[in-house]
Amino acid sequence: MKRRNFLKLSGLTGSTLLVPGFLKAFEGQLAKFTGKRLVIVQLSGGNDGLNTLIPFTNDTYYKLRPKLGITQDKILKINDLAGFNPAMDGFRRLYDEGLMSIFNAVGYPNPDRSHFRSMDIWHTASNSDEYLNTGWLGRLLDANCPGSENAWHALEVDDTLSLAMKGQFKSGFAVKDPQRLKQITSDPFLAEIEKNGSASEATGELSFLYKTLAQTTSSAAYIAEKASIKTNSSVYPQHELGNSLKQIASLIAAGMESGIYYTSISGFDTHVRQQESQNRLLGVVSDSIYAFTKDLREANALNDTLVIVFSEFGRRVKQNASNGTDHGTANNLYIIGGGLKKAGMQNNLVSLTDLDNGDLKHTLDFRKVYATLLNKGIGFGHEQVLGRNFELMDFI
Amino acid sequence: MTEAQKIAHLHRRAGFGLNIRESANGQIKEHVDKILGANKTYNALFLPGEEKVTTGELLSMDKEERKEILQDLAANIKRLNLEWIKEMGKAEGQLREKMALFWHGHFAVRVRGYSQVEQYINTIRKYALANFGELLMAVSKEPAMLKFLNNQQNRKNSPNENFAREVMELFTLGRGNYTENDIKEAARAFTGWNFNEEDEFELRANQHDYGVKTVFGKTGNWDGEDIIKMILERKETALFVTRKIYKFLVNENIDEQRVLALANRFYDAKYDIPTLLREIFQSDWFYNEPNVGSLIKSPIELIVGLNRTFGISYTNSQPLLAVQRVLGQTLFFPPNVAGWAGGRNWIDNSTLLTRLSLPKKLADADQLDYAVKNNMDDENPNESSKPNPKFRLECNMNWELFSKKFENTPEDQQWQALQQHLLASKNLLKLPELLAVRLNGKSLQERIKLMSMYITRTPEYQLA
Numbered sequence: 001m002k003r004r005n006f007l008k009l010s011g012l013t014g015s016t017l018l019v020p021g022f023l024k025a026f027e028g029q030l031a032k033f034t035g036k037r038l039v040i041v042q043l044s045g046g047n048d049g050l051n052t053l054i055p056f057t058n059d060t061y062y063k064l065r066p067k068l069g070i071t072q073d074k075i076l077k078i079n080d081l082a083g084f085n086p087a088m089d090g091f092r093r094l095y096d097e098g099l100m101s102i103f104n105a106v107g108y109p110n111p112d113r114s115h116f117r118s119m120d121i122w123h124t125a126s127n128s129d130e131y132l133n134t135g136w137l138g139r140l141l142d143a144n145c146p147g148s149e150n151a152w153h154a155l156e157v158d159d160t161l162s163l164a165m166k167g168q169f170k171s172g173f174a175v176k177d178p179q180r181l182k183q184i185t186s187d188p189f190l191a192e193i194e195k196n197g198s199a200s201e202a203t204g205e206l207s208f209l210y211k212t213l214a215q216t217t218s219s220a221a222y223i224a225e226k227a228s229i230k231t232n233s234s235v236y237p238q239h240e241l242g243n244s245l246k247q248i249a250s251l252i253a254a255g256m257e258s259g260i261y262y263t264s265i266s267g268f269d270t271h272v273r274q275q276e277s278q279n280r281l282l283g284v285v286s287d288s289i290y291a292f293t294k295d296l297r298e299a300n301a302l303n304d305t306l307v308i309v310f311s312e313f314g315r316r317v318k319q320n321a322s323n324g325t326d327h328g329t330a331n332n333l334y335i336i337g338g339g340l341k342k343a344g345m346q347n348n349l350v351s352l353t354d355l356d357n358g359d360l361k362h363t364l365d366f367r368k369v370y371a372t373l374l375n376k377g378i379g380f381g382h383e384q385v386l387g388r389n390f391e392l393m394d395f396i
Numbered sequence: 397m398t399e400a401q402k403i404a405h406l407h408r409r410a411g412f413g414l415n416i417r418e419s420a421n422g423q424i425k426e427h428v429d430k431i432l433g434a435n436k437t438y439n440a441l442f443l444p445g446e447e448k449v450t451t452g453e454l455l456s457m458d459k460e461e462r463k464e465i466l467q468d469l470a471a472n473i474k475r476l477n478l479e480w481i482k483e484m485g486k487a488e489g490q491l492r493e494k495m496a497l498f499w500h501g502h503f504a505v506r507v508r509g510y511s512q513v514e515q516y517i518n519t520i521r522k523y524a525l526a527n528f529g530e531l532l533m534a535v536s537k538e539p540a541m542l543k544f545l546n547n548q549q550n551r552k553n554s555p556n557e558n559f560a561r562e563v564m565e566l567f568t569l570g571r572g573n574y575t576e577n578d579i580k581e582a583a584r585a586f587t588g589w590n591f592n593e594e595d596e597f598e599l600r601a602n603q604h605d606y607g608v609k610t611v612f613g614k615t616g617n618w619d620g621e622d623i624i625k626m627i628l629e630r631k632e633t634a635l636f637v638t639r640k641i642y643k644f645l646v647n648e649n650i651d652e653q654r655v656l657a658l659a660n661r662f663y664d665a666k667y668d669i670p671t672l673l674r675e676i677f678q679s680d681w682f683y684n685e686p687n688v689g690s691l692i693k694s695p696i697e698l699i700v701g702l703n704r705t706f707g708i709s710y711t712n713s714q715p716l717l718a719v720q721r722v723l724g725q726t727l728f729f730p731p732n733v734a735g736w737a738g739g740r741n742w743i744d745n746s747t748l749l750t751r752l753s754l755p756k757k758l759a760d761a762d763q764l765d766y767a768v769k770n771n772m773d774d775e776n777p778n779e780s781s782k783p784n785p786k787f788r789l790e791c792n793m794n795w796e797l798f799s800k801k802f803e804n805t806p807e808d809q810q811w812q813a814l815q816q817h818l819l820a821s822k823n824l825l826k827l828p829e830l831l832a833v834r835l836n837g838k839s840l841q842e843r844i845k846l847m848s849m850y851i852t853r854t855p856e857y858q859l860a
Contacts (some may be wrong), residue, residue: 116506120732129561133737159766160722161744163731174746184749192828193752193854200823202855205692208740209748209855216745 036378039261039307045268047311049331060352068319087283090290098343100336101395105350107330107362119312123164138167139385152219154260157244182224185217229254234291239284241265245292253299271324302338309334330362342395402683408860411490412700416707428677434488440518452593469510477727485703495524501735503535505544516540528667529628537597552605557583568627570636581609586620634663689820689859695723707794715787755852763788799844821856
């Protein structure tokens with residue numbers, strides 16, 4: 001596809017009139033749930049990758065992080081070169097069990113060090129100098145199921161919807177507490193409003209609004225019903241991320257036909273006294289995901305699920321004067337699941353000496369990972385979603 | 397459509413809807429005159445009792461002091477946000493604020509320095525109804541703009557093209573109307589455009605490239621001002637800007653011929669913004685059915701519209717910041733340099749439900765019960781996102797004054813009259829039985845309140 005046309009489709013020009021030809025061409029092809037799912041776990045704030053997966057044989061690491069560097073004896077080693085943060089026993093076990101792929105030095109050209117801008121780039125899968133209104137998962141929905149009335153094809157466990165989940169024609173569905181949402185949408189006045197809408201001859205924007213409302217109430221009912229079927233056996237950390245993943249596990253176990261789940265955990269912007277807060281958060285991430293995989297295995301769903309863990313950027317190599325780290329660039333990305341073809345390290349650890357103004361250089365474009373997830377993970381051509389062709393990887 | 401409905405339409409588009417004290421009586425022409433006339437004067441927006449802290453003063457502070465001041469300043473941006481919302485709610489001068497909101501999205505910047513934000517938005521407001529050329533020149537020299545688009549790094553021999561690119565792509569010509577070489581050369585002309593410690597624009601001669609450049613096929617010793625003038629000479633700029641204004645004020649679906657005609661006259665009028673606006677507001681087609689109730693209100697339009705219609709007064713308007721966030725439009729925090737996408741982009745399942753519940757939250761001065769995603773905020777990404785007790789709205793709707801509008805309307809016609817007053821949509825809603833029962837035996841004020849709280853919670857009310 002020509003770049004220009006893609007930008008049009010991505011909502012950059014804001015035209016909502018045309019249903020693009022390629023969407024029609026794909027209509028129906030994947031309108032049904034394929035049984036494969038992606039679960040995105042976003043670490044907001046810029047997680048320090050170097051204290052997550054520690055290159056413990058690298059002298060530069062200890063030299064540039066005299067206070068923050070984690071000593072060898074505490075590190076949960078996974079090979080001769082690297083090991084996990086001491087709080088991440090869950091990740092170490094997943095790695096040992098062959099359920100995890102690790103990607104090093106992941107980023108994009110001309111990195112942006114602003115949280116919101118860099119997060120937008122990860123959400124829209126754009127270049128760093130282009131601005132898209134739609135997210136990569138939203139565009140997947142656009143191309144995947146344009147005619148579908150089911151708004152819960154992509155579910156975000158939160159009160160608001162992330163840009164990643166917004167398409168031009170279709171968007172994901174945000175719900176934090178299914179029972180509370182059900183209660184809100186069960187308001188008799190809302191039912192009256194909806195009835196009035198279906199009786200009226202709404203066109204244009206009004207019809208769009210009524211359709212969104214109808215999808216919201218029907219989806220809320222469906223999700224609440226699914227959420228009430230199964231309880232999990234795993235024990236999750238008492239934390240929002242633990243609760244979210246627990247929620248997702250029970251929906252999957254109940255047979256929810258949703259291909260995308262999205263959840264996030266914030267607090268990784270560790271400019272000051274990083275050690276304590278980052279360790280605590282990484283412990284939550286590691287334990288939550290470990291519990292999640294246990295539940296999925298029990299539900300016979302682990303082989304069809306890929307969990308993706310990312311952050312908008314990593315941090316600078318050198319620690320700052322407040323025993324923290326400042327905004328950086330390239331970072332690790334983790335994929336966890338039962339159906340990995342190639343588990344373990346996917347590429348070399350990031351270089352700590354070949355730096356760009358003190359920042360790590362990326363060697364792997366995150367969109368290559370997205371492309372592979374789309375093509376091989378859930379079986380959909382990635383060019384339509386990402387706007388161009390990326391070379392596929394072989395981890396799945 | 398009645399004349400009164402047309403006038404209400406005019407006020408929804410040229411402003412944020414009629415204020416509780418305004419009426420839709422009279423002729424359209426009178427209202428257009430009044431709207432354009434009332435907007436001649438301009439007063440700067442500022443925080444009462446706050447002294448300006450310049451970049452220079454910040455640099456001279458010790459670390460602790462600076463940190464503290466920076467935190468205050470971040471809070472000040474939020475206070476200024478609420479001040480602007482308040483200004484938008486005032487009775488007159490709404491066209492200026494409406495267009496300033498448009499230009500804020502058009503010349504979108506997002507910076508952390510309070511005084512730069514204040515200066516930027518006041519430049520936008522000052523020139524919002526002046527001349528597009530003057531506005532463009534002034535905004536291009538704002539520290540907030542130069543900082544946001546990295547022009548401080550744009551130096552002779554190591555040009556940074558960001559500003560030059562966005563000026564052409566997003567602010568004036570639009571994609572396809574310039575070449576990569578135009579950008580490269582124009583970037584050289586903008587080298588050295590910077591600002592001093594007092595946040596005043598300055599050309600740093602030692603960073604400026606005084607060499608010969610070729611832009612749009614013209615070769616000369618161009619500087620930044622020359623480039624802006626050359627951009628304005630091109631008719632594509634008039635077309636690009638007119639198109640965008642048309643989408644904002646009239647309809648997202650463009651009537652190409654009409655826009656072309658408007659753009660030609662805008663160009664001939666030397667980019668005089670009031671000339672363009674007057675032509676739009678005085679055209680018959682502006683009041684044609686396809687253009688009425690055809691826009692989805694932006695979150696700011698929704699919030700300010702409610703404030704105006706019901707004469708809401710706040711003792712604590714802080715939670716409106718959270719409402720803006722949840723609905724996807726926070727003043728001074730546009731998503732990126734391309735501004736807010738608008739239209740259907742405002743709507744998803746969660747924003748729609750939040751919109752439908754907002755009028756009641758305001759009427760009940762209730763607590764907001766949703767968590768706010770604030771991890772995208774560069775100011776404070778670690779802030780807790782849990783529902784917060786400080787999200788309790790403290791406000792009053794002026795039901796006494798509002799219901800007076802209907803004191804001469806017979807009871808059985810109030811439902812319809814209220815809809816005509818509140819909605820842009822021509823679809824009339826049926827009075828739900830549930831509601832009819834509750835209206836029985838109630839006072840005028842109670843009746844009007846109950847009915848308003850239903851009408852404002854419908855999809856119809858989301859349209860302008």
